[in-house]
Amino acid sequence: MRFASFFVDRPIFAIVLSALVLIGGWVSLKSLPIEQYPEVVPPTIQVQARYPGASPQTLSETVAAPIEQEMVGIEGLLYMSSQSTADGQMSLTLTFEIGTDLDIAQMQVQAKVSNAEPRLPEEVRRLGVVTRKQSPDLLLVIHLVSPDKRYDSLYLGNYAVLNIRDQLKRVNGVGDTRVFGADEYAMRVWLDPDRLVALGLTASLTGGIEAGFWLVGIAMGLSGLWVALRLESRQPGD
8 A cells, every 4th residue: 555655645756657667668669679579470472373365264274273283292381272363364372381481482382383384384384483472461552643633543553563563672671562453554456367468467467466465365345244265366368
């Protein structure tokens, strides 16, 4: 009782002492080494591949499945999950035990990917399969807006991809950057074989399209439903 009554009789002293304790705790928190925090989030490695024009099922069967089969047996691997999208993107996330050396794990994953590459489609091998360390949590989200509504989402998304994304990737400590909600510019080309032959554009025009986009992803509007088709471009007369 005497201890409590001492502070009751001296309220100013009690307030000052409480403030000193709070300030001391705040200073200690700011200077606390990061090693003092327990690692509770399992580390992850992500494998990404692109197959333009392929459906999610085709991606899952021809790209994700061969890579997943090779990953079995990696030391410290807890589980893995893959995602295939309609725009030809495949993402395989491998989750490892807490405390796993991700540098060593990444080398093992890269070796497994190399073993699976001969079984992947030629287009996927040409574009390359990317393996990177990745944190499952987002560190920072940046919003890009046009206050006066001068630029639409297509312009802003394209600007972020061309001018911001790669710059952020070069920052020390940044593993990856993503652009959400961005629409990419695309071009649709309708070819009239007879007209091309008459104008003498067969070799130059169709050759350029084939060189840049041998596998062409086409979207067709059918009663409001968009359907993705995977076709091969051909020269007139083939």
